Amino acid sequence: MPEDADKVRARIVERYGRLARAAHAQLQIVDCEPQRFNDGGFGAAAYGDTGELPEGAVRASLGCGNPVAVADLQPGETVLDLGSGGGIDVLLSARRVGPAGKAYGLDATPDMITLARANAAEAGVTNVEFLYGHIEDIPLPDAGVDVIISNCVINLSADKPRVLAEAFRVLKPGGRLGISDVIADDGLDPVHRADAEHHVGCTVGTLTETEYRALLAAAGFTTYTITRTQAATEGLYSAIIQATKPTAPPGTLIRPMSADDARQVLDIYQAGLDSGDASFETTVPTWGAFDRAKLPRHRHVAVEVSTGQVLGWVAVSAVSDRCVYAGVVEHSVYVHPDHGGRGIGGALLNALVQSTESAGIWIIQSGIFPENTASLRLHEKAGFRTVGTRQRIGRHHDRWRDVVFIERRSAIAGTE
The missing domain is CATH 3.40.630.30 (Gcn5-related N-acetyltransferase (GNAT))
Incomplete structure (x- = not known):
């Protein structure tokens, strides 16, 4: 991890702890300037199937897309959400994988874990489990997960290569990665890029499409596509990143x-x-x-x-x-x-x-x-x-x- 990773983590945890407590108090929350939040299609605006979810889970949605919609989840699969927040994507995933499947949520903010567990209890969903931990050190064994999703969280990590390496580790051979994130144009002026990242809440920095592809390949993923979905602000875009771990013979x-x-x-x-x-x-x-x-x-x-x-x-x-x-x-x-x-x-x-x-x-x-x-x-x-x-x-x-x-x-x- 970079030397300042602990400081970055502490700052992120403190910020999202405040947001979780606000959501628990039934306040609408946003993670960047309100106009940018709405214009960029962030939060619950990215979803069309939230009618049966607890209001608190919808209220706490801070993502930049709907990874569940592109993850192609199948009944009986095990899915992991990196940075699960209030649990909206975990609850949606639990529907898709059904009672024979399992949906994990991983978050480093204790208040978010508490909020997500409360939302799962209210929804009556039992095939979920919320884990405390960091996305750079996933507390699950090797090759035990069919699908990994994440919603606008990897940009918050100070060690993005480690996140993708960990995702590769815990996926089964043939396992899939389907995440929403914010990416930057290649060659964007650094000052303009930092200002745009601040406006949309990506305070730890974004990756460009070229950088994302290089990191996915270095982690071991052999298929990967990046699809821009919406402009978040000038030079930054919401995107869906999909990748696959190569299949391999048993053992x-x-x-x-x-x-x-x-x-x-x-x-x-x-x-x-x-x-x-x-x-x-x-x-x-x-x-x-x-x-x-x-x-x-x-x-x-x-x-x-x-x-x-x-x-x-x-x-x-x-x-x-x-x-x-x-x-x-x-x-x-x-x-x-x-x-x-x-x-x-x-x-x-x-x-x-x-x-x-x-x-x-x-x-x-x-x-x-x-x-x-x-x-x-x-x-x-x-x-x-x-x-x-x-x-x-x-x-x-x-x-x-x-x-x-x-x-x-x-x-x-x-x-x-």
Whole structure:
């Protein structure tokens, strides 16, 4: 956490404690200038289905959208609201997931927790639980939540990367993130930006769309979209941010590759080269050379959850520094020889397809020896097509080798 995080937290808790007490006293509350609040579509104005909710929950709504409307909640799911306030989104979520599901609310303001619990009791909703804690340190175990929502709260954190990393941690593989937040235009004058943030109550600072995308990718999310919904003030917008954690075979996790994985990644790489049918290379590069060659947002590892062992990896390199080829990459995927047949290679390729499409990359390509029939089948299942065979393109272990050239064209990126 940044050095001033505790001070920021204390200031936020004190402010929202006052607002919670005002709501409990049946006063209408706003978290920024009243005109900005109304014009920006903040609070209960973003909802159309509050008729059966307690008046106190509606009165305490301070969000900038309706994340429940885009979270696609299903019966039986577990959902977590980061910064749940008076509980409006938790109560709406509880309706969607039904009695077989569970809705958690997490808030760092004791008065808000008290208010939310009172609102849940008044509504007679029993499949909810309100937790005291910070969104940078979620008090729930790994991989136990299907969906995370949040309504104009992440901008209040002094450590936004930690918030998104924690969200990734507690989501199940394939879990979804659906949040409302305020974002800023890229290149906005800092003085104007700070003034606009003050007007709409984002006193800890907003992220731009570019910054949000970078942080989501760094946390490990492989699909992410940001949709502006309404202008909050000049240069700032309410937005819906949606992201997905990559799916993985049972007992495994797909996450970003880090320098701590270097030894295991290179060992798996060398084992593939030793098979004789993975590459023209015979010896792996140093980690420094590997690190420099691979694009940072598109390197993923599959790990065993129980041990942390790396089971496989996937990464891409740019094919050219010419701008016309900015959306074309070449990839490699390797699985530990003791863990084939578990679906790890397919899951890694799916994660790669998702992360590259989210970044606007339109072609993933590679070359495979025709003798490597398992790799060819794997890529065919992942949507790759054979472009052609380059005959006798190079010598490997003193014999000429053909290479099957494959590619996958995105149906999303590069279509316009």
